[in-house]
Amino acid sequence: SAAAAYAEELARAAGPENHGAVPSFDVLMLGVGPDTHVASLFPELPAVRETERTVVGVRGAPKPPPTRVTLTLPAIRAAREVWLLAAGEDKAQAAAIALSGAGEIQAPAAGARGRARTLWLLDSAAASQLPRSLYPPASS
Template structure:
């Protein structure tokens, strides 16, 4: 799944750069997101991307000190970014807990929202850029970014970035895009691999509601793509994912 998704992403970025001169991608962390970045780093086609003309954002971040190995940006640098000539000014990391806002996660979230709004350049959709691709890993509980079932962030309809408190998955304090920001993307890709994701995938695709199953509320303006391996798709009805023999 990671290799197939990486190949798709290379094609999408190259097409966006050919059409508009630049590309904008929102990265995701976790097992599946980092697997995709590692696969991209190993791909012989990675150099088809003009790394000086791509903006990289994050869907969420763990509010930990700069360089902490659990931060998504730290893991992304190790998996891919340190190996490609990306413009540092176009790598838009969320603030760490020892950064300019200290331990004030709400201020850090507001600063990221302001950075998104500045990059949007007046585009009329929720004060965020029209991301070419926004990638999200799907958690076993159906969470995406750091929007967890029944948490306040799933009900946010105005703010594009929020501070997350009391996350059921450590660390408890995080920063996350909200649904208004996610849905501004041209394409949203949801990544899930492994049998531990099968129940979440089946639940999210049964349309239970975004508060109960946040992955069901993540969709793009022109396309929503679920990228699964067979284990993650095992509980889907055959009409959605036919068996291998079909």
């Protein structure tokens, strides 16, 4: 019921210029977990497979609290920009997996994209496993 109430609240805030039943957030900033989860969308759990609803309840989350409410990937992708933040060595493999073309069911961070831009914000430790091809060219 909490997910339905939140979805209704978002739908009320969405206008005709928005992209679906959520307001078109200018920026949606999300942390990336060491298992590639974003929001409360965990790999392989039912919530990451949702394609119709904008908000769902999550039961049995692998980290506390086990019961949560989260935006779905379609709701996240309605944002103009999605910024993904990861810091620390424990996030290095997650960033590498998500940026390597992994599927969003196995790596939810791979499916969190903005309509205009997706920006990854990584410290050196979180970026340590990325292939050099993903780094921007050096300035001269």
